[in-house]
Amino acid sequence: xxQVSSIFVLMICILSVGLLAPSxxxxxxxxxxxxxxxxxxxxxxxxxxxLNSVMxxxxxxxxxxxxxxxxxxxxxxxxxxxxxxxxxxxxxPEALLGLEKIILDKKxxxxxxxxxxxxxxxxxxxxxxxxxxxxxxxxxxSPASEAKIKGxxxxxxxxxxxxxxxxxxxxxxMGVMKYLxxxxxxxxxxxxxxxxxxxxxxxxxxTMLLGKxxxxxxxxxxxxxxxxxYSPGLMKARxxxxxxxxxxxxxxQAGVLVKQWRSMKVPVLMAGMxxxxxxxxxxxxxxxxxxxxxxxxxxxxxxxxxxxxxxVRYYEAYRKRWGKEIQEQHAPVGGxxxxxxxxxxxxxxxxxxxxxxxAALEKTDRKGAMGRIRFDEGHQTxxxxxxxxxxxxxxxxxxxxxxxxxxxxxxxxxxxxxxPSWLKPAK
Amino acid sequence: xxxxRGNSPKMFLGTLVYGLVxxxxxxxxxxxxxxxxxxxxxxxxxxxxxxxxxxxGTWILLNSLAIPLFLAIPAMVLITALVGGLLYRxxxxxxxxxxxxxxxxxxxxxxxxxxxxRFLGFIHVKYSLPVFSDGSIFIGGVYLDxxxxxxxxxxxxxxxxxxxxxxxxxxxxxxxGIAQDERTALTFGIDSDRISALSMGFGGGLCALAAVxxxxxxxxxxxxxxxxxxxxxxxxxxxxxxSSVGVILASFILGMAQTFTAMYWGPHWMMxxxxxxxxxxxxxxxxxxxxxxxxxxxxx
Numbered sequence: 001x002x003q004v005s006s007i008f009v010l011m012i013c014i015l016s017v018g019l020l021a022p023s024x025x026x027x028x029x030x031x032x033x034x035x036x037x038x039x040x041x042x043x044x045x046x047x048x049x050x051l052n053s054v055m056x057x058x059x060x061x062x063x064x065x066x067x068x069x070x071x072x073x074x075x076x077x078x079x080x081x082x083x084x085x086x087x088x089x090x091x092x093p094e095a096l097l098g099l100e101k102i103i104l105d106k107k108x109x110x111x112x113x114x115x116x117x118x119x120x121x122x123x124x125x126x127x128x129x130x131x132x133x134x135x136x137x138x139x140x141x142s143p144a145s146e147a148k149i150k151g152x153x154x155x156x157x158x159x160x161x162x163x164x165x166x167x168x169x170x171x172x173x174m175g176v177m178k179y180l181x182x183x184x185x186x187x188x189x190x191x192x193x194x195x196x197x198x199x200x201x202x203x204x205x206x207t208m209l210l211g212k213x214x215x216x217x218x219x220x221x222x223x224x225x226x227x228x229x230y231s232p233g234l235m236k237a238r239x240x241x242x243x244x245x246x247x248x249x250x251x252x253q254a255g256v257l258v259k260q261w262r263s264m265k266v267p268v269l270m271a272g273m274x275x276x277x278x279x280x281x282x283x284x285x286x287x288x289x290x291x292x293x294x295x296x297x298x299x300x301x302x303x304x305x306x307x308x309x310x311x312v313r314y315y316e317a318y319r320k321r322w323g324k325e326i327q328e329q330h331a332p333v334g335g336x337x338x339x340x341x342x343x344x345x346x347x348x349x350x351x352x353x354x355x356x357x358x359a360a361l362e363k364t365d366r367k368g369a370m371g372r373i374r375f376d377e378g379h380q381t382x383x384x385x386x387x388x389x390x391x392x393x394x395x396x397x398x399x400x401x402x403x404x405x406x407x408x409x410x411x412x413x414x415x416x417x418x419x420p421s422w423l424k425p426a427k
Numbered sequence: 428x429x430x431x432r433g434n435s436p437k438m439f440l441g442t443l444v445y446g447l448v449x450x451x452x453x454x455x456x457x458x459x460x461x462x463x464x465x466x467x468x469x470x471x472x473x474x475x476x477x478x479x480x481x482x483x484g485t486w487i488l489l490n491s492l493a494i495p496l497f498l499a500i501p502a503m504v505l506i507t508a509l510v511g512g513l514l515y516r517x518x519x520x521x522x523x524x525x526x527x528x529x530x531x532x533x534x535x536x537x538x539x540x541x542x543x544x545r546f547l548g549f550i551h552v553k554y555s556l557p558v559f560s561d562g563s564i565f566i567g568g569v570y571l572d573x574x575x576x577x578x579x580x581x582x583x584x585x586x587x588x589x590x591x592x593x594x595x596x597x598x599x600x601x602x603x604g605i606a607q608d609e610r611t612a613l614t615f616g617i618d619s620d621r622i623s624a625l626s627m628g629f630g631g632g633l634c635a636l637a638a639v640x641x642x643x644x645x646x647x648x649x650x651x652x653x654x655x656x657x658x659x660x661x662x663x664x665x666x667x668x669x670s671s672v673g674v675i676l677a678s679f680i681l682g683m684a685q686t687f688t689a690m691y692w693g694p695h696w697m698m699x700x701x702x703x704x705x706x707x708x709x710x711x712x713x714x715x716x717x718x719x720x721x722x723x724x725x726x727x
Contacts, residue, residue, distance in 0.1 A: 043545045087650065195695050223694045226654060228645045231445040232689040235569060239438055252552045252646050263563050263572035276552040285555045327551065
């Protein structure tokens, strides 16, 4: 009996703590706020840093009085939910439950950042359309979402993307490959990619395009999410005489690939996208072994680009607000810009009616930390090579001492790509 | 299905080398889980949580408290062993003998530890441990880094040490006594609760040892808490729960099979190898390669 009483008291204590704990939402401090939902994988760095950026933008906007909706000023309020769609083994329906829950329970007016995995985004588009909640995503990258929007614009018009998709990513990668061919004569490529929808598609499209451009694709290999040993692929790349390894990975464990690349002394240039190898912390994490690696940063702002001052301002503001630098190459700046894009659209619409807000979102034309943001007919942000005309990603190269140098596109490059001393050009 | 046929003898040797490393890693991961089960009969489903506890703990000692690596490692091994022992002393002792309750309790505790790290924000790539020594050796036609070479040597040395420990020390003999027949061991004055607590502690300590030598090759991620538990379970199921030789045998079978599959078919087939091995062994020999439980049950 005594034991039962103890358990009862313990349960009451736990419930009390839960009820008394402060809300995780960022309060507006006034009545009738505009609620922004952030349902994503908060247990993963892109989700977490994107949420930080959303909160930063909301604080900035609220500090100026909020958003003007018709004649009234309304403040933003953020509600977040960890839908865990990035975690290996979490089924898409579970992530969708989280998405639907934040819409119904928190009565969000709009969603930013959104699902992490394209699989969850594509399945979640029906839920978002059903409840008519405008969403400006910044993580999931499959262009299949745009195809759905173009196929049924009336139904799916609520979904926008402010970050890169796999197509724009491939556009930049093709540019880098042509650059490497022109400068060093490289044309033999081995693709290693994470076995997820967007990464698989990206590798397939790039190898197909390079094949048409008379490149020799000496191998390609999919790795399950969370892999920690890449020796088979590295041995095969060496044996096949590859000159470039094109990696496409976004999970934290993938940085191990670069460590192995150096320790196995594979005489190949690593040029592609390994998400955990982008932030300033990577240099220490990977035992200062990543010099020479060439890595994509999906949106400028996630790294400061001196030739685009707005990207430096955002990067420094993030550091000041959160006491640390941005480590992710995809999503944080997108979360920040999405809030401003939404705020500007609401002000243009003058109402919170979702269809009117969507119509205003379609007319977006904003110059911010990631260049100029405009949406195409698939509601995808248009990316290019001129920050005054389009949004931009960039490519960095790690240099000895842990410096990140912007090397592509040439319009914003700080330096040219330099081959590591142990790697010789093919011409 | 892409089958790779390149540069055969050299590739084959290289695959053998990395297969050996993979096998020793699997053996190290499973050793602690198997030891606890073999002695006390407790399937410690908090094992993966202890693994990341050791990893994150070592990282904190190194980076936040600036304790040198050679002190941080033994300190964290001891702390993890202590946590394992305390789990038994304060929680499992009350559930002793109720197998399902033990599984639920250890799984629940493991879940709480793993998700606590996620909640506290331990989700960044910065969480990684340094390699003990930088550099590579050329062996079998491939470069092998010192850390992987060390893991192989360490795994062999640890197996030998455990063999000597369980046969030539007082506690080791008590471990074996409880493992062979708990009631008879009791009549010889061996305290089964004390030995079970020690077995949980030893299991935790071995788990921490595995973590600190393996994690410099990886990053410390919260998800590893689940992955390591699955790896340990897979090896123990195939080898036979409680059988040390079976676990080593299974590690080599699975490790080599995974690496050769990754090399000649593709890495995304690696998980299939493990699943097929588990299904096959359960269908043909449910106790595992060298396990004895099913036979004992049938005899009873």
